[in-house]
Amino acid sequence: MPTPTDDFWLFAYGSLMWDADFTYAETRPARLYGYHRALCLYSFNYRGTRETPGLVLGLDRGGSCQGLGFRIRGRDREAVLAHLCRREASEGEYHLRWLRISVAGEPVTGAAFVVNHASDYYAGARPVAEAARMVAQGQGKRGACVDYLRNTVAHLREMGIRDMGLERVLREAERLN
Numbered sequence: 779m780p781t782p783t784d785d786f787w788l789f790a791y792g793s794l795m796w797d798a799d800f801t802y803a804e805t806r807p808a809r810l811y812g813y814h815r816a817l818c819l820y821s822f823n824y825r826g827t828r829e830t831p832g833l834v835l836g837l838d839r840g841g842s843c844q845g846l847g848f849r850i851r852g853r854d855r856e857a858v859l860a861h862l863c864r865r866e867a868s869e870g871e872y873h874l875r876w877l878r879i880s881v882a883g884e885p886v887t888g889a890a891f892v893v894n895h896a897s898d899y900y901a902g903a904r905p906v907a908e909a910a911r912m913v914a915q916g917q918g919k920r921g922a923c924v925d926y927l928r929n930t931v932a933h934l935r936e937m938g939i940r941d942m943g944l945e946r947v948l949r950e951a952e953r954l955n
Contacts, residue, residue, distance in 0.1 A: 783852040787888035788862070789879050791815045791845035792835035793926060796933040798848065799865070800858045806882040807937065808847030813837040813892055815845070817909050817927075817947060819871055820901045825916045825923040832916020832923030833901060833909055835930065836872065836893035844939050847881035847888065859889070866891045871899035906943075910950030924951050 785803065788794075789810050798805075816838040826832030837843060850858050859874070866872050872891040879888040893900055904912070916923025927948050934941055 783855075785852050786850055786855065787879055787881050787886050788848045788850055788858075789845055789877070789888050789890040790848060791837060791843050791890075792930050794848075794862075794866075795846045795937075796929050800848075800861055801850070801854045802848040802858075803851050804849045806847045806849075807844070808882070808888075809842055809844050809880045810837065810877060810890055811842045811880070812877070813839060813843055813890070814841035815843045815941065815944070816893075816903065817913070817944070818893055818901050818903060819899050820912075821916055821918060821923060822899070823869070823918055824920040825918045825926050826912070827918060830915045830917070831912060832918060832926075833904065833912035834923065834926065836900075837890060838893050844937070846937075847879060847886075862891070867894075869897070869899060870894055871897045906946055906950060909947045910954060913947060913951040914954035924948070924955055927951065 817833045818838050819834050819836045821832035821834045822828045873894050875892050877890050913923045913927050931948050
């Protein structure tokens with residue numbers, strides 16, 4: 779793990795890629811092995827409610843995931859991690875983990891938010907029709923869940939990444955709206 783004064787890399791795979799509301803020095807393509815991007819978390823606040831939850835992305839066990847690496851300067855570490863923990867893990871839905879990440883082809887130890895299987899936010903894998911229904915219905919403090927998924931899929935495409943599973947859920951959710 780990097781020391782508290784070292785720069786470090788943060789792995790982003792979902793909304794952090796297109797809604798980076800934190801200070802960073804640079805971004806580069808990155809890959810995380812041992813986890814994959816999945817619509818596996820209920821959203822009871824940002825993209826849904828307890829009565830009509832949305833479904834959002836998490837890093838779940840297995841496979842690998844392409845995304846972005848954000849280099850965070852050591853001097854910004856404390857503030858950035860505190861902000862991201864409030865944003866991403868305030869309800870215990872994610873764990874901050876220090877993992878081996880490939881950033882622009884170079885292995886580094888970096889930070890990533892992975893799903894907490896013990897959290898009541900963990901939805902696990904859902905069939906496409908159910909995932910699409912939850913994405914279509916979700917509306918919370920940060921907007922519509924379908925917009926969240928649309929932005930993520932668009933950003934992935936801009937990076938040359940096709941996630942056929944997410945694209946299938948998005949098509950079905952848009953049909954339902």
